[in-house]
Amino acid sequence: MRESKPKIGVYVCHCGTNISGKVDVEAVSSYASTLPHVEVARNFKFMCSNPGQQLVIDDIKEKGLNRVVVASCSPRMHEKTFRKACQTAGINPYYFQMACIREHVSWVTEDPEQATQKAKDLVRGAVARVAHHQQLASRVVDINPNVLVIGGGIAGMQAALDIADGGKKVFLVEKEPTIGGNMSKFDKTFPTLDCAACISTPKLVAVGQHENIELMTYSEVADVSGFVGNFKVKIRKKPRYVDADKCTGCGLCTEKCPSKVLSEFDHGLAYRKAIYSPFPQAVPNTRVIDAEHCIYFQKNRCRACEKFCEAEAIDFDQKEEIVEINVGSVIVATGFETFDPTPLTQYGFGRYPEVYTSIQFERINNATGPTSGEIVTKDGKKPEAVAIIHCVGSRDQNHQKYCSRVCCMYSMKFAHLVREKTGAEVYEFYIDIRSPGKGYEEFYNRLQEEGTHFIRGKVSQVTDIVDSPEDEGKLVVVAEDTLAHKVRRIPVDMVVLSVGLKPASGIEDIARMVGISVDSDGWINELHPKLGPLATPSDGIFVAGCCQGPKDIPDSVAQGQGAAGEALSLISRGKLEIEAAVSTIDPERCMGCRQCEEVCFYGAISYNPVLNVCEVNEAICKGCGNCAATCPNKAIELRHFNNDEILAEMEGLMFAPVDTERNFNEKAA
Amino acid sequence: MADNGMEPKIVAFLCNWCTFTAADLAGTSRLKYEPNVRIIKVMCSSRVDPVFILKALLDGADGVLIGGCAPGDCHYSKGNFYARRKVALAKKLAESMGLDSKRIRLSWIPASEGPLFARVVNEFTESIKQLGDNPTKREVYI
Numbered sequence: 001m002r003e004s005k006p007k008i009g010v011y012v013c014h015c016g017t018n019i020s021g022k023v024d025v026e027a028v029s030s031y032a033s034t035l036p037h038v039e040v041a042r043n044f045k046f047m048c049s050n051p052g053q054q055l056v057i058d059d060i061k062e063k064g065l066n067r068v069v070v071a072s073c074s075p076r077m078h079e080k081t082f083r084k085a086c087q088t089a090g091i092n093p094y095y096f097q098m099a100c101i102r103e104h105v106s107w108v109t110e111d112p113e114q115a116t117q118k119a120k121d122l123v124r125g126a127v128a129r130v131a132h133h134q135q136l137a138s139r140v141v142d143i144n145p146n147v148l149v150i151g152g153g154i155a156g157m158q159a160a161l162d163i164a165d166g167g168k169k170v171f172l173v174e175k176e177p178t179i180g181g182n183m184s185k186f187d188k189t190f191p192t193l194d195c196a197a198c199i200s201t202p203k204l205v206a207v208g209q210h211e212n213i214e215l216m217t218y219s220e221v222a223d224v225s226g227f228v229g230n231f232k233v234k235i236r237k238k239p240r241y242v243d244a245d246k247c248t249g250c251g252l253c254t255e256k257c258p259s260k261v262l263s264e265f266d267h268g269l270a271y272r273k274a275i276y277s278p279f280p281q282a283v284p285n286t287r288v289i290d291a292e293h294c295i296y297f298q299k300n301r302c303r304a305c306e307k308f309c310e311a312e313a314i315d316f317d318q319k320e321e322i323v324e325i326n327v328g329s330v331i332v333a334t335g336f337e338t339f340d341p342t343p344l345t346q347y348g349f350g351r352y353p354e355v356y357t358s359i360q361f362e363r364i365n366n367a368t369g370p371t372s373g374e375i376v377t378k379d380g381k382k383p384e385a386v387a388i389i390h391c392v393g394s395r396d397q398n399h400q401k402y403c404s405r406v407c408c409m410y411s412m413k414f415a416h417l418v419r420e421k422t423g424a425e426v427y428e429f430y431i432d433i434r435s436p437g438k439g440y441e442e443f444y445n446r447l448q449e450e451g452t453h454f455i456r457g458k459v460s461q462v463t464d465i466v467d468s469p470e471d472e473g474k475l476v477v478v479a480e481d482t483l484a485h486k487v488r489r490i491p492v493d494m495v496v497l498s499v500g501l502k503p504a505s506g507i508e509d510i511a512r513m514v515g516i517s518v519d520s521d522g523w524i525n526e527l528h529p530k531l532g533p534l535a536t537p538s539d540g541i542f543v544a545g546c547c548q549g550p551k552d553i554p555d556s557v558a559q560g561q562g563a564a565g566e567a568l569s570l571i572s573r574g575k576l577e578i579e580a581a582v583s584t585i586d587p588e589r590c591m592g593c594r595q596c597e598e599v600c601f602y603g604a605i606s607y608n609p610v611l612n613v614c615e616v617n618e619a620i621c622k623g624c625g626n627c628a629a630t631c632p633n634k635a636i637e638l639r640h641f642n643n644d645e646i647l648a649e650m651e652g653l654m655f656a657p658v659d660t661e662r663n664f665n666e667k668a669a
Numbered sequence: 670m671a672d673n674g675m676e677p678k679i680v681a682f683l684c685n686w687c688t689f690t691a692a693d694l695a696g697t698s699r700l701k702y703e704p705n706v707r708i709i710k711v712m713c714s715s716r717v718d719p720v721f722i723l724k725a726l727l728d729g730a731d732g733v734l735i736g737g738c739a740p741g742d743c744h745y746s747k748g749n750f751y752a753r754r755k756v757a758l759a760k761k762l763a764e765s766m767g768l769d770s771k772r773i774r775l776s777w778i779p780a781s782e783g784p785l786f787a788r789v790v791n792e793f794t795e796s797i798k799q800l801g802d803n804p805t806k807r808e809v810y811i
Contacts, residue, residue, distance in 0.1 A: 103696025624745040625716030
């Protein structure tokens with residue numbers, strides 16, 4: 001673009017006495033008026049004030065200025081203010097340059113003479129640079145109103161429902177055959193003891209039936225490309241071998257299937273068939289065939305399910321499908337897994353049948369679980385004493401250093417349920433009880449009143465070695481009671497390990513695909529720990545629920561709703577303004593060496609093999625300039641920080657102005 | 670402090686997010702430091718082309734300071750590491766032209782480290798004073 005001959009206005013700010021107390025502002029402004037292309041140079045008490053800005057606006061209008069330099073505070077303070085003033089006066093806001101003579105000069109320099117000299121140099125640099133400034137216009141792109149939610153747990157479901165209720169289309173992707181996540185495995189929820197199924201099942205149904213939600217269960221995100229407002233997502237739909245349109249969910253196939261497998265949903269406490277639905281209220285209620293354990297797939301015979309299915313829904317020929325969708329924003333809600341206590345051999349998990357993890361104990365308590373909600377040992381007996389061990393894998397330097405936040409509360413919920421259902425004595429071995437939350441501390445008090453034994457101490461061992469007659473046939477829990485200063489040996493019938501939470505497997509892959517990072521524990525890094533809990537450094541990617549860190553159900557739901565709000569806010573903007581200071585590649589100069597593509601952190605540069613040149617996607621480019629400094633042919637220009645501008649500023653800072661004049665004339669010619 | 674009466678010219682390319690902000694913080698904290706550094710803002714230290722550094726030196730700057738974010742803190746995730754490579758290249762080229770590579774310094778200064786910025790400027794100014802004038806000021810290259 002051919003730029004008009006510069007007519008520059010220079011404005012030196014006193015900032016009260018912040019600048020003028022050290023820098024001779026008169027001298028600086030009169031020096032500025034001698035610099036090339038400078039039409040007018042003034043100094044003023046407060047340039048950022050309304051009269052100060054008006055001074056700039058009036059001069060632009062009356063004197064026909066087309067470039068403005070303000071020498072005042074840091075551009076981080078007031079660059080926007082003056083750009084706006086330029087725009088108001090009718091010139092391009094990028095025709096503005098700021099010289100920082102407060103933070104970088106008057107406040108940090110002892111000697112007034114040196115401060116004045118430094119201020120003059122900085123003004124000279126700014127004047128030299130602004131002469132090379134180009135008109136830039138921010139670009140605007142449309143935002144696709146569809147949203148992708150990854151993960152169908154309570155946070156993902158809530159986010160999907162809120163967005164769908166707002167009238168926008170949602171794609172909900174879940175890797176398991178059903179939505180519901182971990183919450184659907186629970187029996188009661190603390191501290192109110194609501195039945196988890198009673199409060200979550202209606203959500204499952206609402207998600208399954210909502211006209212704006214396209215449910216994609218038994219599917220995984222395979223690839224995400226694009227940028228905020230315009231993501232292209234590839235979803236891998238695993239074959240169910242059951243036609244969802246035909247399956248009526250009658251369950252006859254499951255009944256007839258001869259192959260038994262340990263149930264993942266019951267965490268190995270019960271069996272399921274090779275054709276199954278994880279739990280009775282599953283949404284969608286379409287069965288799925290587990291090909292790994294299906295006799296037909298393994299040995300090429302059986303097909304019992306096919307014979308008995310009246311709806312003819314069984315389809316052994318189904319293949320994996322890749323579905324492509326376009327969305328404008330993504331909510332990651334991949335949730336958590338529980339810690340596997342097998343490495344903590346002192347607790348005997350996997351060795352003693354009566355040692356359970358907390359999620360297994362949830363299933364035992366649940367009416368649809370392996371014991372239909374009865375708390376009984378594997379021999380079918382009611383326990384007389386139950387030990388609950390806190391912080392298994394959490395707050396442990398050898399495993400997970402963090403507190404998983406929910407374990408104290410669910411452990412106390414277990415204690416209540418055990419006492420209610422069996423009348424057994426319950427021993428809670430804890431390090432500290434952490435019960436922050438509405439009604440949580442009250443629940444703790446209630447448990448103490450109910451007669452639960454709280455023993456402060458970390459369990460050293462769970463053993464079946466008999467030391468005294470009452471240990472016979474029991475598991476003995478050994479711990480130091482740190483309040484009573486003695487070692488306790490307590491014989492119990494069942495041991496529950498309150499295992500901590502860890503990020504769901506596959507979270508790194510998803511984080512990489514959407515361009516976000518995870519912390520040292522594997523949880524997703526949010527934009528800001530306090531002020532940006534749901535956004536991420538990648539625009540248009542939001543997080544909700546436990547994938548960002550351990551949290552309880554109310555917090556997960558709140559985050560789901562919050563993330564939905566973020567996505568809806570983005571959608572309702574409709575269009576998105578893209579930063580003008582981005583890289584561009586001159587195809588005449590580019591030789592297609594692709595070094596820029598390699599150094600770009602954002603994948604904003606792609607290679608066009610037809611023309612043998614690289615191209616910048618301006619919507620993705622963040623304007624760092626790494627590519628511009630890398631390009632061996634100098635084919636890449638970072639707008640507003642191009643070589644002419646930076647070198648002009650550098651020369652301006654160091655020399656008297658002769659060179660600048662010549663350079664500009666050469667360039668204009 | 671080497672008091673040879675020299676007032677070196679030092680050009681500083683500072684990244685917008687960390688070191689430039691640290692320089693602002695040094696100002697708001699009223700830390701006094703040597704007045705020889707002239708700051709040029711770039712968005713990322715990886716924008717600093719080795720050509721800029723060499724051109725500054727050949728044009729007569731006595732020192733060039735490059736400031737970026739601390740490792741792991743880069744606003745653009747890894748730009749500071751690319752800056753390190755570019756500065757290493759510029760140092761080699763400077764040596765080959767007979768210029769002391771100590772005239773080029775890369776410092777990673779986080780946004781919250783105003784005092785560190787002031788210290789780096791003082792140290793660098795001091796070391797440049799000890800090196801003396803940039804020889805290109807006296808010599809003519811063909």
